[in-house]
Amino acid sequence: MNGEPDEQQLEKVAYWSVLRAAARLTADTAILDLDPHDEPVSLALARRAQYLCAVQPSAYPFHWWRDWARDQGISSILHLNASAEVLPFRDHSFDVITCRFPTFRHTQLPGVLTEAKRLLRPGGRVLFGGLILPEEPRQASFIAALAQLWNPPIFGERTTYSLTEWAKLFSEAGLRYQMLTRWQHPLVTGRGLRFQRSVQGQSSEYQKHLQETWARGEQLDEMIDTASPDLVTAFSIQHYPLRAVLRPCALFGGWVR
Numbered sequence: 001m002n003g004e005p006d007e008q009q010l011e012k013v014a015y016w017s018v019l020r021a022a023a024r025l026t027a028d029t030a031i032l033d034l035d036p037h038d039e040p041v042s043l044a045l046a047r048r049a050q051y052l053c054a055v056q057p058s059a060y061p062f063h064w065w066r067d068w069a070r071d072q073g074i075s076s077i078l079h080l081n082a083s084a085e086v087l088p089f090r091d092h093s094f095d096v097i098t099c100r101f102p103t104f105r106h107t108q109l110p111g112v113l114t115e116a117k118r119l120l121r122p123g124g125r126v127l128f129g130g131l132i133l134p135e136e137p138r139q140a141s142f143i144a145a146l147a148q149l150w151n152p153p154i155f156g157e158r159t160t161y162s163l164t165e166w167a168k169l170f171s172e173a174g175l176r177y178q179m180l181t182r183w184q185h186p187l188v189t190g191r192g193l194r195f196q197r198s199v200q201g202q203s204s205e206y207q208k209h210l211q212e213t214w215a216r217g218e219q220l221d222e223m224i225d226t227a228s229p230d231l232v233t234a235f236s237i238q239h240y241p242l243r244a245v246l247r248p249c250a251l252f253g254g255w256v257r
Helices: 007-011 016-023 039-047 063-071 109-119 137-150 163-172 191-196 204-215 217-225 229-234
Strands: 030-033 051-056 077-081 094-099 120-131 175-188 244-256
Touching (some): 007 039, 016 039, 016 120, 016 244, 030 039, 039 051, 094 109, 109 120, 109 163, 109 175, 109 244, 120 175, 137 217, 137 244, 163 175, 163 244, 204 217
Parallel strands (some): 030 051, 030 094, 051 077, 094 120
Antiparallel strands (some): 120 244, 175 244
């Protein structure tokens, strides 16, 4: 994208309108973004706030993200490589703390949510969301296996949570919990990925990530091709012209009790 983010494109992001409304952004809003990998949404949030602090684990590069923000003319973004469980900020530093796909970047969500509560200002909101496990065991196993193949753990073992488990995580962190919206996030595998993603213009680290993802395509394709009829129905699996799975996701809100 060049210039202003395309608002029509943002409206196609399943959770964007709900996230924007729940965040209640103003020119004085301070945002902590724990998943700036979701670039268009992060940039749109930064444009609507006083500033946005983007945090990634120390092993994840930031330089390509800085370039994108600079190209968009956004200077209100701070960048920090650190563990989201122990952040170098004073208590009550942020109005909004968001992470759209936390299990892709952070493996110790109980600690992340506890730290988020410490950093939240009075009246602030924690807005987390992403992949959820169905309650039915076979469906849950299928979605969890796909998640491990599609985004293998980079920073340690990852756990994917059901709605019941998400509610428990918020409660144990001392946060009031509300599910704000649900959507289905498409996973397009193997052959389909080549048509959807290009390595041109990407950093060498991200090119390597994409190449490794392509290499796992055969395993994903086999899982999808051998899925039982009930799984095909539950996740709207298609095999042609591209292999695709619709995975269940949700956006959650948390407030200090």
